[in-house]
Amino acid sequence: MRELYEQLKRLFPLGEYTEQRRDLAFVTVPKDHLRPLLIHLRDREGFTHLVLLTAVDWIEEGRFQLTYLMNDRAGKRDLGLRVLIPRDGAAMEGIHDLWPTAATYQRELREMFGIDFPGSPRVNGEFILEGWTGMPPYRRDFDTKKFSEENFNHRPGRATKDPAKHMKDKLYPDEA
């Protein structure tokens, strides 16, 4: 995989490289170089299959990370391309014209992270969240605990104890 990275580096301005396994590595790519790199990988390097497209919310840095995982079936290896985009007004050029399945991932990312892919088919349609009006739930500032407490009941008979208070009751009940 390192060899491939060295080759690609001559053609594209690549960023950080991490090799997770002998057959799985990740490369950071500037936003504008993603499309030519994907085409190059598909047409020249055998990475014909888009395994998945997903995102990570690096809220502290104010960025989303998109990960395009590509598979080279003949070479039995995977390469993940990481693209960092600003979190504010998050949008990215779609790749549904290269892999039609990408449209589904893009629709999912639009719904779960609020990342727009202008021109992607039905990108604004509901995907799995029906009637969702709040903040996209995979954003890190979404309060999952609050949502679960508001929407799901507790089974009757549950009770919990605070460790510090329980220790006071058991170990030093008479002290101030």
Add this chain to the structure above:
Amino acid sequence: MKIRDILSPFTVWKNLFRDPVTINDPVRERPGAPRYRGFHKNDVKKCIGCGTCETICQNGAIDMVPVDGIAAKEGDSGLRPRIDYGRCCWCALCVDVCMTKSLTMSNDYQWIDRDPDAFRFTPGVDKKKWDDAELGYTRPDAHRLTPEERIHMQELGPETRIGSFIEIVKGYSVDEARKEADRCVSCGLCVATCPAHMAIPDYIAAIRDGDYERGLKLLYDTNPLPEVCGRVCTHKCESVCAVKHEGDPIAIRWLKRHIADQVPLDKYRAIVGAAEPATGKKVAVVGAGPAGLSAAYYLARMGHAVEIFEALPAAGGMMRYGIPEYRLPYPDLDKDIAFVKELGVKITLNTRVGKDVTLDDLRKKFDALFISTGLHLGRSTKVPGADHPKVFQSIDLLRRVTLGEDIYCPEQAIVIGGGNVAMDIARTLARIQTKKYGKVGVTLLCLETEDIMPADREEIVESREEGVVLRPGYGPTRIDTDGDRVTGTRFVRCLSVFDENGRFAPRFDQSDEIAISGAMVVESIGQGMDLSYLPDDLQKQIVFERGRPKVDRHFRTSLPWLYAGGDIVQGPDVIHGIANGHAAAVGIDIYLRGKMEQ
């Protein structure tokens, strides 16, 4: 109706005789992937019941529940997590955050039961078939939600610090303190271990929020000497910190100091509040050490008039006359004392009870008494030569250094003892020697081997860095003298300090003798109390237990008006003294209010 509508259901019958297109696949073993996140497992012996799993669970699926056979003890709440699988989403955040790595997940995910409540159980306690599953999800080592390393504390290097008594530990900056506070998981296991039961997670949270006023108020709820404790507390809290299991414990002591350092004294009263209206009752406190100051502070808060009688020229007791300035600078001690005085406590210095004023006088003038006179008498090894004038008690020397006296300090000195006080005098002598002779010549010997030396680890490390020679595992047999000079001391190898019952009973190998040369010997093997100020008739009325006055939970002695606390009751420790003083103040308040109602 058409004929077809009547017949069509029967056309289905013909399919009965065809081969089915589906295959028969009953529920059978379909093992999860090796790292599948299935039902939880918990090693309940490793688990400390910190409840961090409950806190992180985004589904409110975890309750902390008491378990038969697991009692609450220091560092373990005795609670264990119970999981409601009706709410669990198998995200494994609980496993990732687990402070001890006791909580894991098996790769078992199949379980059928008609009782919905069966899906609420306590892993590791309620036996399940996957308890011994080898596969499943455990937190990968590199994967941490809380940083395991303590934020580095800036300290003076040995070369710099040996030349002066300047404080070694520099204290955290606001940014460093916030980062360190951020590592705390607010479980509160430390609160039970702290003798004063300080609201540790709450004041750490105040640092996180940058709210130092709230932090200071929380400190004063249980401890009126935060600058002192933030520097020299024995910090037992850190020994039970949940974070210590998979990393460095939170620097609780340094964080406490950080709060007190951030708030100027002139703001204290507005933040902590003034005293309650005067009750007209008067309390005398004997000794201005940590216990006396603490009792005085809380009594004054409750509206009682308090006067402290102190034999020495300044308040603070061992905090001033025992602990060296490089560990606790006087201005910081003075800041804590100043606020006690600001609250209306009167401190009468240079007044020794039993000599300058009698206890009977105090009893007549005050409604209640609190005695906290500490342990200021050094114990002697009583070996031949120990009565020589060049053989000193560490506690006397430390006091004389604070008083500004020029103490006898030759180029070579011998310190006997392995506790923190021995370290204090050894390092003090090392500093004086450096000033006088430009080099250190201190040899410290103690009965204990290094692994069981009572001194704090950092004291051992730092004294070595400063050039003190440590010879653990030796007991003195004779101090060699020559007229008015001490020439050295002979020691024999100590084989063991305690007997099999844990009682002090040192055994020696007399054939393994060493001679250490030095022109002075300092004994630092423990301290005793001087209660001669208590008149004989009172001494007879007070019940003693193993040489210490016996007290109830309010630190009242056998006499209703006499309370005692601090080192004379609980042995040498600042934070215990502070806790005693507070508890005694509560007791005295109850006693005085009872008298007011009569």
